[in-house]
Amino acid sequence: EVQLVESGGVVVQPGGSLRLSCAASGFTFDDYTMHWVRQAPGKGLEWVSLISWDGGSTYYADSVKGRFTISRDNSKNSLYLQMNSLRTEDTALYYCAKEKGPNWFDPWGQGTLVTVSS
Amino acid sequence: QSALTQPPSASGSPGQSVTISCTGTSSDVGGYNYVSWYQQHPGKAPKLMIYEVSKRPSGVPDRFSGSKSGNTASLTVSGLRAEDEADYYCSSYAGSQRVFGGGTKLTVL
Numbered sequence: 019e020v021q022l023v024e025s026g027g028v029v030v031q032p033g034g035s036l037r038l039s040c041a042a043s044g045f046t047f048d049d050y051t052m053h054w055v056r057q058a059p060g061k062g063l064e065w066v067s068l069i070s071w072d073g074g075s076t077y078y079a080d081s082v083k084g085r086f087t088i089s090r091d092n093s094k095n096s097l098y099l100q101m102n103s104l105r106t107e108d109t110a111l112y113y114c115a116k117e118k119g120p121n122w123f124d125p126w127g128q129g130t131l132v133t134v135s136s
Numbered sequence: 137q138s139a140l141t142q143p144p145s146a147s148g149s150p151g152q153s154v155t156i157s158c159t160g161t162s163s164d165v166g167g168y169n170y171v172s173w174y175q176q177h178p179g180k181a182p183k184l185m186i187y188e189v190s191k192r193p194s195g196v197p198d199r200f201s202g203s204k205s206g207n208t209a210s211l212t213v214s215g216l217r218a219e220d221e222a223d224y225y226c227s228s229y230a231g232s233q234r235v236f237g238g239g240t241k242l243t244v245l
Contacts, residue, residue: 053234062139062239063174063182063225077232080137113181121170121229122187129181 020044020125022114027130034104038130040097040114048072048092051117054099056110057129064110067099068117082108104134137230140165140237147243148216156240158209158226166207170229173202173211176239177222185224186211218244 026038040052054066067078067088076088087100097114111131115123141159148154158165158173165171171189174182184193186202189209199214209228213220221244226237 055236062223063176063227063236064139065227065234065236068234079233118184119187120168121227121234122172122184123174123182123227124184124187124193126181126183 020116022116022125022127024112024114024127024130027112027132029133029135030104031136032104032106032134034134035100035102036104036132038099038101038112038114038132040099040127042095042097042114042116045116047090047095052090052097053115053117053123054088054097055113055115055123055126056108056132057113058107058110061110066112069097101132104132106134108132109134137164137233137235140226140228140235142224142226142237142240144238145241145243147245148213149245150216150218152216153212153214154216154242155210155212156224156226156242158211158228158237160207160209160228160235162207164228164230164235165204165209168229169204171202171204171209172227173200174225174227175220175222176225182225213242216244220244 053068069088085103111129113129115126118124173186176182190202
């Protein structure tokens with residue numbers, strides 16, 4: 019069974035840092051581009067970042083560029099999101115998702131909640 | 137990259153059909169045949185319903201269909217059922233980025 023499990027979400031103060039993790043299983047992890055997508059409470063989905071299968075290409079939404087860094091460790095079947103200079107507007111449920119084909123995300127993890135608050 | 141535009145809400149009675157639109161630009165929806173649609177029930181992760189504009193993943197009922205014309209993509213749900221009540225999001229390839237719509241809450245009356 020293909021599975022993605024996120025972890026690392028906590029309550030953090032504005033200006034703080036956090037690293038999210040996503041553990042993948044049930045598929046050949048290093049065959050796929052991976053993404054982070056977030057959803058603020060009661061709001062819609064917002065694409066955050068992607069990383070190519072080998073980590074050689076990374077892209078970010080303008081709202082997080084320069085503050086967030088996506089990475090992966092194919093030997094550990096794991097995806098990461100390093101989040102620095104956190105703002106209250108970064109409060110959201112963060113999902114990792116596998117890009118099965120061009121712009122189609124399947125499956126998604128269950129999400130990990132990041133709350134930025136003083 | 138601006139979010140794609142979806143109507144905030146849509147509704148229909150059981151058995152009816154409803155269509156949800158998703159409007160972007162020539163840099164996203166209009167420029168690529170890589171539009172996907174997701175269904176999200178409360179407290180659940182999104183589920184892929186349509187990919188590459190009109191293709192259905194295995195296990196998705198054929199009551200769900202997708203199309204595109206110019207810069208606007210559409211999701212049609214035919215033969216509405218109570219379990220179709222959910223939020224629906226479109227997404228488009230946009231070169232090095234991806235973009236989602238604001239979401240549409242579908243209510244089955």
